[in-house]
Amino acid sequence: MITRRKLLKTGMASGFALSASGLAMPALAQGRAVRIGYVSPQTGPLAGFAEADTFTIAMFNRVMAEQGIAVEVTVKDSQSNPNRAATVAQELIIDDEVDFMLVASTPETTNPVATVCESEGVPVISTKAPWQPFFIGQQGNPGDPTSWQPFNYAYHYFWGLEDVIAVFTNMWNQLDTNKQVGGLFPNDADGNAWGDPNVGVAPGFAASGYTTTDPGRYQNLTDDFSAQINAFRAANAEIVTGVVIPPDFTTFRNQSLQQGFQPKAITVAKAILFPQSVETLGEAGHNLSSEVWWSASHPFTSSLTGESCADLAASFTAETGRPWTQPIGFVHSLFEMAADVIKRASDPTDPDDVVETIRATELNTMVGRIAWDGAGVPPFAAQNVCKTPLVGGQWRRKEDGTFDLVVVDNTTAPEIPTGGTMEALA
Amino acid sequence: MIWVDTIVQGILLGGLYALFAAGLSLVFGIMRLVNLAHGDLIVMAAYVILVVVSFLGINPFLAAAIAMPLMFGFGWLLQRIVLNRVLGEDILPPLLVTFGLSIVLQNALLEGFTADSQRIGAGALETASFAVGPVTLGVMPVLTFLSAIAVIVGLNQLFYRTALGRAFRATSDDPVTASLMGIKPASVFATATGIAMIVVTIAALYLGMRANFDPTIGPARLIYAFEAVIIGGLGSLWGTLAGGIIIGVAQTVGAAINPEWQILAGHVAFLVVLLIKPRGLFPRAYD
Numbered sequence: 186m187i188t189r190r191k192l193l194k195t196g197m198a199s200g201f202a203l204s205a206s207g208l209a210m211p212a213l214a215q216g217r218a219v220r221i222g223y224v225s226p227q228t229g230p231l232a233g234f235a236e237a238d239t240f241t242i243a244m245f246n247r248v249m250a251e252q253g254i255a256v257e258v259t260v261k262d263s264q265s266n267p268n269r270a271a272t273v274a275q276e277l278i279i280d281d282e283v284d285f286m287l288v289a290s291t292p293e294t295t296n297p298v299a300t301v302c303e304s305e306g307v308p309v310i311s312t313k314a315p316w317q318p319f320f321i322g323q324q325g326n327p328g329d330p331t332s333w334q335p336f337n338y339a340y341h342y343f344w345g346l347e348d349v350i351a352v353f354t355n356m357w358n359q360l361d362t363n364k365q366v367g368g369l370f371p372n373d374a375d376g377n378a379w380g381d382p383n384v385g386v387a388p389g390f391a392a393s394g395y396t397t398t399d400p401g402r403y404q405n406l407t408d409d410f411s412a413q414i415n416a417f418r419a420a421n422a423e424i425v426t427g428v429v430i431p432p433d434f435t436t437f438r439n440q441s442l443q444q445g446f447q448p449k450a451i452t453v454a455k456a457i458l459f460p461q462s463v464e465t466l467g468e469a470g471h472n473l474s475s476e477v478w479w480s481a482s483h484p485f486t487s488s489l490t491g492e493s494c495a496d497l498a499a500s501f502t503a504e505t506g507r508p509w510t511q512p513i514g515f516v517h518s519l520f521e522m523a524a525d526v527i528k529r530a531s532d533p534t535d536p537d538d539v540v541e542t543i544r545a546t547e548l549n550t551m552v553g554r555i556a557w558d559g560a561g562v563p564p565f566a567a568q569n570v571c572k573t574p575l576v577g578g579q580w581r582r583k584e585d586g587t588f589d590l591v592v593v594d595n596t597t598a599p600e601i602p603t604g605g606t607m608e609a610l611a
Numbered sequence: 612m613i614w615v616d617t618i619v620q621g622i623l624l625g626g627l628y629a630l631f632a633a634g635l636s637l638v639f640g641i642m643r644l645v646n647l648a649h650g651d652l653i654v655m656a657a658y659v660i661l662v663v664v665s666f667l668g669i670n671p672f673l674a675a676a677i678a679m680p681l682m683f684g685f686g687w688l689l690q691r692i693v694l695n696r697v698l699g700e701d702i703l704p705p706l707l708v709t710f711g712l713s714i715v716l717q718n719a720l721l722e723g724f725t726a727d728s729q730r731i732g733a734g735a736l737e738t739a740s741f742a743v744g745p746v747t748l749g750v751m752p753v754l755t756f757l758s759a760i761a762v763i764v765g766l767n768q769l770f771y772r773t774a775l776g777r778a779f780r781a782t783s784d785d786p787v788t789a790s791l792m793g794i795k796p797a798s799v800f801a802t803a804t805g806i807a808m809i810v811v812t813i814a815a816l817y818l819g820m821r822a823n824f825d826p827t828i829g830p831a832r833l834i835y836a837f838e839a840v841i842i843g844g845l846g847s848l849w850g851t852l853a854g855g856i857i858i859g860v861a862q863t864v865g866a867a868i869n870p871e872w873q874i875l876a877g878h879v880a881f882l883v884v885l886l887i888k889p890r891g892l893f894p895r896a897y898d
Contacts, residue, residue, distance in 0.1 A: 228721060228726070229721075229726065229827065230726060230825065230827055231726075232721075232725065232726035233726055233727065236725075372871065400869070400870050401869045401870040401871045402870065402871050403866070403870035403871070403873055404873060404874040406828065406831045406832075407866075407873060407874075408624055408627060408628075408821075408822075408862075409620060409621075409624045409859075409862060409863055409866065409873075411616065411617060411620040411863055411866070411867075412617070412863065412866035412867045412870055412873070413866075413870060415613050415616065415617070415867065419613075431728040431823045432728065432822040432823040432824065432825075432828065433822070435730065435821075435822040435823045436821065436822040439737050439738055439749070439751070439821070439822075440749065442737075442738035442740075443738055443739070443740040443747065443748075443749030443750075443751070443752070444740065444747050444749070445740070445747055459727075459728075461727045461728060462728045462823065465728055465729065465730030465732075465823050466730075467732055467734070467737070469737070469738060
């Protein structure tokens with residue numbers, strides 16, 4: 186029978202027990218699962234970047250379970266929308282109380298998430314966006330370098346525009362051309378960054394003796410490129426470059442073939458990143474060239490599973506029935522980073538301790554060595570940016586109509602083997 | 612020479628826009644229904660053609676011939692089951708319904724076909740071209756333009772030479788009196804949407820062969836289609852072709868001056884036409 190006195194007594198006892206366990210919290214905290222938030226564009230136009238998410242997270246959970254580390258990964262879809270990315274990052278921090286954040290795939294995803302994390306004081310590891318849009322794009326005044334501030338919580342690894350310039354010119358140097366380059370730069374974040382006459386790619390190309398003809402910013406999903414084709418022809422351009430979305434590149438490529446404009450090299454970013462996009466071009470896709478940030482022939486191994494790049498690509502294809510794509514290696518490396526941080530941190534649930542751990546990283550991953558030691562990065566970004574190797578590749582069409590990405594230039598990263606030399610377009 | 616080329620390319624581009632706009636013009640002309648899902652329906656038809664091509668391994672033109680009756684059926688059911696219920700004095704309900712339909716279609720396609728860029732392969736035809744004097748014409752753009760003319764001639768014949776066309780015109784002018792004469796507007800509307808879907812399939816064929824498409828690409832083309840319809844005058848099919856050509860030429864000429872002006876020039880041409888002739892160039896009906 187419950188009397189008032191009895192209730193009071195037990196109530197006080199359990200109250201005491203509760204507060205006692207409260208006092209013991211810090212010790213208990215290390216026993217709870219480490220909560221990781223991951224924001225990625227799983228639907229919408231950028232969904233191709235996220236196709237390895239499920240595959241990679243399953244691997245990560247399996248390896249963590251084997252090693253007896255309790256983790257809890259919460260994935261949120263940005264729907265390829267920067268506003269949505271910021272909202273879900275807030276949700277992960279406030280509702281799911283994540284200990285640290287992972288984010289990947291284009292500045293449209295990384296920047297809003299990193300900005301939210303920086304203001305909330307949650308550590309974030311970010312990748313798959315050139316570092317200039319990531320670092321400069323998040324500054325209060327991107328136009329004034331003296332005002333740029335380093336971040337306390339946001340750490341990014343990928344390559345930058347200077348690497349693209351080096352890779353592209355190295356590839357073109359293998360060919361005998363008149364060094365006239367036509368540029369296709371759309372009116373979007375990438376196009377404006379690449380096409381900027383002062384800090385874009387043109388001054389970098391000029392340093393290697395290449396002259397760039399830039400007819401101006403066009404709108405994405407343009408149905409007609411005759412103006413650009415005429416301008417390139419007037420400038421006698423033998424090389425075409427740019428950062429073009431896949432539908433526009435197909436329109437341009439077909440229209441230039443119809444008009445008899447046949448450059449010796451077409452080296453573009455974005456449009457021919459995925460084998461599916463190249464396959465839609467058919468024969469017109471043969472020997473198109475692009476920057477390569479990861480491939481099945483890269484000489485790296487996973488710090489989590491010990492797999493080589495070829496192994497990872499093969500197991501992805503076996504599991505999903507789809508060809509390997511460049512983002513797969515980077516998504517894998519992001520979770521390598523997460524595991525490494527959890528293992529090395531004395532308290533992975535303490536943001537400042539996690540930041541200390543990230544800054545001290547020195548890890549050989551699926552995409553190369555990651556260490557925020559400032560190597561190759563200008564001083565203003567040295568604290569937050571780490572560069573991974575970039576090489577140049579060409580798509581080679583096989584008999585059955587599928588394509589292989591062959592590394593053709595490794596001047597920028599000699600440890601990555603080439604599979605051939607640069608060939609001119611037919 | 613560049614100017615001749617620019618204008619010729621613009622005219623050919625206009626054919627593509629007219630093809631996008633013809634289905635829209637038909638539906639609007641007959642039932643005053645602004646179909647905001649038109650662009651997504653074109654993308655959906657492109658996927659239907661793609662599925663037929665990849666399953667049967669046949670020529671895309673044949674595949675489009677198979678897709679046409681399917682799309683006709685889809686259009687007929689769509690009008691019968693959904694759109695007829697919202698047509699009325701108020702123009703807002705059909706707008707909202709087609710707006711919703713646009714979102715549903717995009718996400719259904721994304722679920723079914725992923726975000727991968729797709730393309731309807733046309734082999735050597737894609738890059739084939741021939742020279743006319745100083746200008747090189749792509750076979751594909753010329754085919755697109757000729758198809759646009761064929762579609763418009765065909766629709767005009769249907770409108771002015773057949774009993775069905777008389778029913779279309781009668782229902783468009785006065786549905787109440789037409790139904791006194793034994794015409795069922797609901798059924799006429801369903802047939803009209805079905806025919807519009809056949810035109811949509813033809814547009815989809817050329818969209819899919821010309822460039823890549825993915826589930827989200829539909830709405831981008833809708834604006835040019837609308838402008839072509841408005842420039843041409845509501846209900847006039849030849850006007851729609853003229854509207855398409857005006858936008859196409861304005862865009863290529865704008866782009867030749869500076870690519871930044873390409874899209875703007877098309878919109879400016881549209882506004883200029885509206886300023887001079889607010890009812891469009893060839894308005895068929897006054898209502």
